[in-house]
Amino acid sequence: DTAVSQTPKYLVTQMGNDKSIKCEQNLGHDTMYWYKQDSKKFLKIMFSYNNKELIINETVPNRFSPKSPDKAHLNLHINSLELGDSAVYFCASSQVQGYNEQFFGPGTRLTVL
Amino acid sequence: AQKVTQAQTEISVVEKEDVTLDCVYETRDTTYYLFWYKQPPSGELVFLIRRNSFDEQNEISGRYSWNFQKSTSSFNFTITASQVVDSAVYFCALSEASTGANSKLTFGKGITLSVRP
Numbered sequence: 414d415t416a417v418s419q420t421p422k423y424l425v426t427q428m429g430n431d432k433s434i435k436c437e438q439n440l441g442h443d444t445m446y447w448y449k450q451d452s453k454k455f456l457k458i459m460f461s462y463n464n465k466e467l468i469i470n471e472t473v474p475n476r477f478s479p480k481s482p483d484k485a486h487l488n489l490h491i492n493s494l495e496l497g498d499s500a501v502y503f504c505a506s507s508q509v510q511g512y513n514e515q516f517f518g519p520g521t522r523l524t525v526l
Numbered sequence: 527a528q529k530v531t532q533a534q535t536e537i538s539v540v541e542k543e544d545v546t547l548d549c550v551y552e553t554r555d556t557t558y559y560l561f562w563y564k565q566p567p568s569g570e571l572v573f574l575i576r577r578n579s580f581d582e583q584n585e586i587s588g589r590y591s592w593n594f595q596k597s598t599s600s601f602n603f604t605i606t607a608s609q610v611v612d613s614a615v616y617f618c619a620l621s622e623a624s625t626g627a628n629s630k631l632t633f634g635k636g637i638t639l640s641v642r643p
Contacts, residue, residue, distance in 0.1 A: 446630075453635070454565075454615055454635070454636045454638075455633070455635055455636070456617065456633040456636075457633070458630045458631065458632075461628075461630060468628055469628055469630055471630075501569065503571060505571075513576075514561070514573050514576050515573070515631060516573065517563075517570065517571035517573075519569065519570050520569050520570065520571075522569075
């Protein structure tokens with residue numbers, strides 16, 4: 414059983430489109446995250462949710478909107494996609510707070526043309 | 527503010543060599559956690575170790591060992607007798623406990639390790 418899963422794995426789209434990435438964890442964790450990994454492999458947190466409540470929002474453009482329908486799911490919706498949004502997006506989860514080990518999903522490679 | 531520096535960007539070794547990956551961190555917290563993650567060419571992020579600031583004992587797991595030194599704010603990772611399968615990007619990360627629910631992982635820029643046969 415996959416602990417943290419993301420769909421889709423690859424996403425290729427045109428500038429200006431709106432797209433969503435889905436994330437689900439079956440670990441029973443309370444906290445979920447979205448990270449962005451750029452072309453230089455730099456990993457940066459975007460958001461964290463604890464029990465469906467937004468905890469961290471790291472000055473991400475408001476074109477990015479996370480949605481947590483329940484504590485096992487954290488989806489990422491991106492409006493008006495731009496070239497600079499091309500990256501790999503990772504979902505992660507952990508027990509309670511962020512200083513616990515975080516389990517990462519396989520990543521979604523987003524390419525904006 | 528928390529910060530992680532991985533000064534080495536790329537390391538290339540021949541199989542069976544030992545290699546040490548350096549990690550230096552900055553934090554004002556007295557309670558914090560340090561992590562290492564591995565990202566192989568397939569792209570997933572694999573957790574390797576978590577260490578809290580009160581536990582300075584070195585850790586060994588098979589060919590992997592970690593040296594935590596608070597005096598130099600370092601948490602270095604050594605691979606003994608490296609193998610081709612160790613080729614990956616290795617990330618060191620830090621999380622401060624004082625921020626509670628706002629606690630987050632801050633990653634270093636990663637070190638690309640290439641192990642040649």
